[in-house]
Amino acid sequence: MKLYFAPGACSLSPHIVLRELGLPFDLVKVDLATKKTADGGDYKAINPKGYVPALRTDDGQVLTEGPALVQYLADRKPEAGLAPANGTFARYQLQERLNYISTEIHKSFGALFNPAMPEAAKEIFIGKLKQRFGELDPVLARQDFLTGAHFSVADAYLYTVLRWSGRFNIDLNSWPALARFFARVDARPAVRAAVAAEDAAKKAA
């Protein structure tokens, strides 16, 4: 498999999942400004939407949208337990979490990364993010991970977006259980390896 990524972007989530699962994969860096892959190829020919992540599967198909990718990957190795079985209520609850992260957190951060966004609008999005972190804190005070006692693909995604908080002066310590969750996920060997690989790819730019 091939994961198209940009260092530190939301593609870190499927990158972490690939490493958690121990699946073989190649990383292909994408320049989001030029839409070129590291070897000079046209990324839009792979994903016409122009954003990361995209996954080329072993049978040559391309899948986009982070929440779809992480579920596809988890289903390649169900015994690892990163997603409950398809069709179970627990699977729908995982999708509930993934959708919440995507629409309520990821996309609010996306607005902050937009240089054209007026400061007053950014403040509104920061307020929304703080509201969402306030909703997550009691959940993570009750359980170590988003769906319960075990790490799932939703945790890889939540960790990935939480990493952006510092850039916008949002101090996670304001939500102690969320901050402990972040540290817990950050310490996982697969997460350390993914972050180190992306840091190295960034420096190589």
Ligand SMILES: N[C@@H](CCC(=O)N[C@@H](CS)C(=O)NCC(=O)O)C(=O)O
């Ligand atoms: N709906 C997409 C959004 C992906 C997304 O926002 N990717 C960002 C990086 S985190 C990106 O590539 N932005 C560059 C662009 O949109 O041109 C998903 O969930 O995978």
